């Protein structure tokens with residue numbers, strides 16, 4: 474009887490990865506966009522590409538001041554660092570002298586496809602910053618010698634967790650925001666996913682063993698895209714939640730293609746742990762069950778911080794501009810500023826990636842060095 478109980482507890486602990494002496498990753502590197510950025514865009518910003526997240530109320534919940542993140546507090550990668558007892562990741566463009574715990578290459582606005590594609594195709598009418606996935610990979614390659622000072626690559630990364638992404642949100646948002654139709658945006662998906670898989674492959678060939686590949690969230694539910702597509706008269710089909718059906722169909726297609734690409738990587742690199750992280754279902758879960766998450770039912774598609782209107786998002790009055798206020802309790806909202814999530818949402822995502830069910834395998838169960 475007692476033995477059975479002890480055994481059941483042991484099984485439970487092992488399954489959930491909560492045993493006290495579970496090993497920790499000792500460093501963390503991330504490539505990505507504004508869902509992961511911890512300060513790079515603020516450093517990269519130019520008069521042509523200004524930033525909004527360097528002013529209050531960004532950071533109001535956790536840091537108490539703008540931290541370079543696109544949220545009221547921490548983002549997913551922060552909660553993951555905390556879980557392993559690692560310092561919150563510093564932005565790579567800060568030129569840190571100590572890179573021994575890893576750094577963050579993610580930059581707000583980064584695309585998977587190289588920036589010139591969007592300029593050539595007139596999806597933007599300004600010069601994008603040079604920070605797409607391949608550029609970030611380049612930054613990583615340049616930093617590698619200072620991280621792997623003595624050991625060879627396969628040893629120096631043997632307790633390192635890598636994130637490639639999320640990528641894709643900006644590739645698609647630029648096109649949706651320019652009023653493009655589903656068939657055109659959909660045609661980008663193979664290239665977007667291929668670039669992500671290629672980057673993961675470069676990392677694995679360079680010695681990485683643990684690589685997390687997050688999919689994209691249901692961007693058809695983002696207040697900024699909802700408001701923009703309505704304004705452009707391109708919002709023709711809504712699902713039961715009130716999200717844009719065409720936008721979410723493409724997001725789902727991206728996630729399915731990424732899943733297949735992950736299958737390919739696993740087949741090719743059996744020694745590596747390629748972890749698939751789901752950014753889509755956890756958001757839908759909250760949107761469909763707001764009460765369970767302390768989110769006000771009428772506000773699921775409204776930003777906490779924004780300039781009014783049905784979705785509380787207005788292109789000429791965005792969060793941090795004069796006169797634009799945040800809601801009192803950001804944890805009662807899914808979306809922080811119309812495009813990015815509240816700390817509460819990012820925390821839920823991190824929990825689902827670390828312990829399941831939104832990760833395959835759960836990150837905590839992937840540790841077997």
Ligand SMILES: *[C@@H]1O[C@H](CO)[C@@H](O)[C@H](O)[C@H]1NC(C)=O
Pocket residue numbers: 493494495496497555556557558559
């Ligand atoms: C892993 O990190 C957590 C959080 O800091 C800590 O509680 C735990 O003791 C660490 N485990 C090991 C084996 O160092």
Ligand SMILES: *[C@@H]1O[C@H](CO)[C@@H](O)[C@H](O)[C@H]1NC(C)=O
Pocket residue numbers: 516566567568
């Ligand atoms: C980092 O170093 C580069 C190259 O030396 C320099 O151009 C850049 O201004 C530095 N960035 C910061 C934030 O100090």
Ligand SMILES: *[C@@H]1O[C@H](CO)[C@@H](O)[C@H](O)[C@H]1NC(C)=O
Pocket residue numbers: 603608611612
């Ligand atoms: C962008 O950055 C990469 C890597 O740092 C560099 O090789 C490339 O020349 C840059 N491209 C432009 C257009 O500045």
Ligand SMILES: *[C@@H]1O[C@H](CO)[C@@H](O)[C@H](O)[C@H]1NC(C)=O
Pocket residue numbers: 624627628629631632842
């Ligand atoms: C990981 O690399 C370190 C050197 O950085 C080495 O001492 C250790 O044995 C390696 N562990 C495994 C499991 O390869």
Ligand SMILES: *[C@@H]1O[C@H](CO)[C@@H](O)[C@H](O)[C@H]1NC(C)=O
Pocket residue numbers: 780781782787788789790
């Ligand atoms: C958006 O904000 C501008 C400037 O504050 C304002 O003039 C306009 O009426 C707002 N539009 C909507 C739809 O609320």
